[in-house]
Amino acid sequence: MVFSKINGNLHHREKQLVESLRHSPRSSNPFLITERQDEKQLCISSRSLHVNDFALVKTLGTGTFARVWLARLKDQKDKDKVYALKILRKADVIKLKQVEHVRNERKALAAVVDHPFITTLIASFSDEKCLYMLLDYCPGGEIFTYLRRQRRFSEEVSTFYAAEITMTIEFLHDVHGVAYRDLKPENILLDADGHLKLVDFGFAKQVDNRETYTLCGTPEYLAPEVIQNSGHGLAVDWWALGILIYEFLIGQPPFWDQNPMRIYEQIIEGRLRFPPNMPAAAQNIVSLLCKTNPTERLGHISGGSTRVKSHPFFQDVIWDDLFYRRVKGPIIPRLSHPADTGNFEEYPDPPDLRNTNIYTEDLKKKYEPLFSDF
Amino acid sequence: MAQNSAPDSTPVINTRAGDKSAGTPKITEDDEFEVTSPTNLTFRQSNSGAVPPGTALFGGSAFTEGGSQTGGSLFSRSPFQDPEGEEDEQEGELAPLPGLSAEQGLPTNYALGRRTSVSAESLNPTEAGSDSWSPPHHPKTEEQVSRLKSAVSSNFLFSHLDDDQSMTVLNALVEKPIPAKDIKVISQGDAGDYFYIVEKGNFDVYIHPSGAVQPGPDGLGNKVASIGPGGSFGELALMYNAPRAATVISTEPKSTLWALDRITFRRILMDSAFQRRRMYEAFLEEVPLLSSLKPYERSKIADALDTIKYTANSTIIHEGDPGDAFYLLESGEAEATKNGVSGPVKNYRRGDYFGELALLDDKPRQASITTKTDVKVARLGRDGFKRLLGPVEGMMRGAEYELDSKRSPVSKAA
Known part of the structure; x- marks a missing residue:
């Protein structure tokens, strides 16, 4: 999972895949739907995507161990192509005893992909400290x-x-x-x-x-x-x-x-x-x-x-x-552009994490295999 | 976008006021506390601050709103001051909702803030036969047990337990001597894992408006109550780990508490529920009438069984009555008798069942069933069966049900 070791071609291909997803209003990516279950998992559990590929634009929501960002691929010219990137700190997930729930979350989201009223998991990946879930951005807010x-x-x-x-x-x-x-x-x-x-x-x-x-x-x-x-x-x-x-x-x-x-x-x-x-x-x-x-x-x-x-x-x-979405909803959110975040609350900047829970070697030894799905 | 978050160890008591204050984000600490103290009602009701024995004080819950630490939710588009209307809401103070009033029992002071998810430790049942876990057993005198029973009798978490569960839970309470005065048993803002019942001594309860104990001489905040023998505190810890809502401190040189931790408590409930389900499922599998059901259908039925207890020499079914329910014998012994026949026509033991044809129709019972000992049965009414799985006849999937008068004299079709 170390970024530098990753084959550049694969990296490029996965980024393209992520980009291509945004062209269709629904998550009709053929990879995710038609492939066999195990290949589908493999496909969206990215070994090459890295948080540095994304510009984190603005916080959309926070929890005790997770934060969701409006994110954009850095080399993406079209400013309207945005995602919701959910970032979970491994050490916090462990401390709050939510390892099982986080695993369930990724599994369930991958399984239920392509329903009109469920958020789409586009990809998941991880690095030394964090787990990432790349989701479609839903601009209307809560x-x-x-x-x-x-x-x-x-x-x-x-x-x-x-x-x-x-x-x-x-x-x-x-x-x-x-x-x-x-x-x-x-x-x-x-x-x-x-x-x-x-x-x-x-x-x-x-x-x-x-x-x-x-x-x-x-x-x-x-x-x-x-x-x-x-x-x-x-x-x-x-x-x-x-x-x-x-x-x-x-x-x-x-x-x-x-x-x-x-x-x-x-x-x-x-x-x-x-x-x-x-x-x-x-x-x-x-x-x-x-x-x-x-x-x-x-x-x-x-x-x-x-x-x-x-x-x-x-x-x-x-x-x-x-x-089949043949009718419009009763409330149409006000949006000036597809990446508008005006319907979400404002959240303070992330706290300084230097003194918070550390993902130690011991924790890593014990828990890293449990995060291998990401 | 809401994130699931187990309550943080950093208590933020204020955030239920969050949306209320939107638009006027400057609210004082006191206001925040007034709105959201989970203990307000409890403490306001007790005039003197003394709490009657048996009253479980606060569960130790400050609602935390993960992340929204400021309390005031700042909307970039200020939805609570929508220019298109809702002028009555611009004051930040919410008028009572139309149609809602105190006499209807609906609170008019509902806190409108975002709500944080809660979650306890992941628990998986002990499979039958595996002895990886058994509940702790700390011996107690009969007198102690009866005192503990009455201490928790008004607590809904305990009052719904059956006798066995209740006994197991009481046995699991562990004695905790408090050897000195001024010992903090729980500290406001700390993680909560234990529930306590006072055996001996008195304890004072303090709340600091900030939501946590502060350094310095007045760091405990205000004394709001005291708890004596028979009282209890920290019950929310039996649900999930939430920050303690108050500090509880010993006031005598020698006191005694009984303690119960969440995992033990929830494991006891889980294991007993799990074992009962599996037992019922195994019993049901033996009933020919239900053999054509799918396993998950049987497991649904197992959920719908009501446990009923009979003392020895009671009649469960009267010969001639219309049949309306099916019974599984869970423990004890019973026998079937028929008018005009001397002696019992059949004996029933654990795992046996009777009256199953009542699931098909309400033909009169063909025999009476009387208990020989104290008996526990699991009952399933025909209405309950139909409601759950649809018409019984349809469920049988054409399987011929052999009427075996020897096996089931009660239900034999007339």
Whole structure:
């Protein structure tokens, strides 16, 4: 993985591949889709790309151990060709015990490539200290920003977004057996046409029909079975969809308290309260999705996602029109050019990292093989 | 773009105020603290600052917003001052949402900031038969156990446990002597791994508005409560590692705590859930009526089973009643009897099942089932089955189900 040893031709070819991806609006790179699974992995796990190939333009988002940059290939003349480059520091990933999650994230993103409402992983690579995921740039910013700005979404807008998320969950569950596990407005971006892109697959995991136990998610959106550690599966995403629909329509999630333990207590209790002006169909779908017992939960019970899609809440939705993007979204982001970052928050500069966690030789010996997928 | 981030060890209490303050990014520390202290409610409710025994104080959670250290989210396009409207939101102070009120139980002071993801250590169940992990067992007197039981009885994390889980958890609590006064058991802002119950002594609770203990004489902040025997603190640490929301300090020369760490607690819950699922799946595999189901369908059914306990000499099924549920015998013994037949027509032991034809229709039960000992059964109602997997008849996939009156006298079709 040392840059200087890399064959220059390969480097050139991979950069071209990355560039070519931007020509098509969807990730229809033939390499990624038609090749056999193992070759596809090989293809996007780049051995030659290097962070120095990119100019890091501006921070789009930050986390405790990751930062996402608007990035541009340095020798790219067209200033509109930009990417989102997610950078994770290995030492921080290890310290926060997120190694497994980071591996799951790369695996899940590589597997689910080419869905209209999921962010595209173009390539991943790594160097001595960091892991990198090169993603398509989604210029509309977070749906969270629009929701908080408008306070609440109308029934029409809520239904549109809920429908796109429903199709995304359906795809993740039925095609890949992947539980997403961190649905919330902060993780849903708008593209230039006002359609959704689900980003941040940090907790996504292929669980198929088995159960898994690691607690993860966002407090207000945790399903009761996650809190109680009784084993959880795909059904957690249907629970979170119920919370999401509620938050779209009401402006805040149904279970909330300043003390997170009280949030969890309310979730376990599972008593939903609806404002009287909330449409009946919406109240109904939320109460069916937010069944405390996962075996009674819409989406998980007989009929699966088909039952969700045929619920009266979605009666005006023409599903194919959304999937094939024949209609525009209800909110079209204001963009002056394709690389405009005005819809994202401003983030302070990266902190001085000299005194933070060091990726020591010991850590390297122990963990480096686990990062070999990148 | 949100990044998943386990709560940082650097506490940033202020950030739930973030979006509220957008547009007017200068907010004082006090304001930030007021908005977001996770302990506000708890402490405001207790007038004197004394906390009744059994009240688990704060879980130790400062919500951290990874990265957005300033609290004020600065938008380059200031979305909260959109020139096209929303004038009512320009003050930074949010009016209550229409349709929401306290009487409906919806909080009107919802913090509108971006929310950080949380995550606990990755856990994988101990496979049956492998003895790589067993929960720690620290012996306690009966009196101690009953005191501990009542100390956690009001805590929802414990009150939902079954008897076995509850016992295992109580056994895992380890005694932690606090040998002197002024020992900081937990420090605000530190990583949280343990939950504590007070056995003996009194502890004071301090909160510093900055979100962490500061150097200097007033570094602990303000005393907000004290906790005596039977009280507990640090419960959020049983969920995931979040920075402690307060400092807890001993006030007597000799005190005693009981401690439980997150990994032990969550492992106990996980292992018992995992083993129960596998046991149910194995039982279900033996039921001919369900043999044509796919393994994942059986595993779904295993999820939907309700555990019910009966004491000895209780009747689980009455002959002649319409059948509505299927039962697996999880532990204990039971027998089937029929009117007009002397003596039991069949005996049931662990792993046996009865009433499975009730999944097909509600024909009257052909026998009664009575418990001979204390019994635990797993019950699956026909409605639950249908809801989960669709009409039962369709699930059988044409497989002929042999009616075996000897095997299953209860369900024999009339």
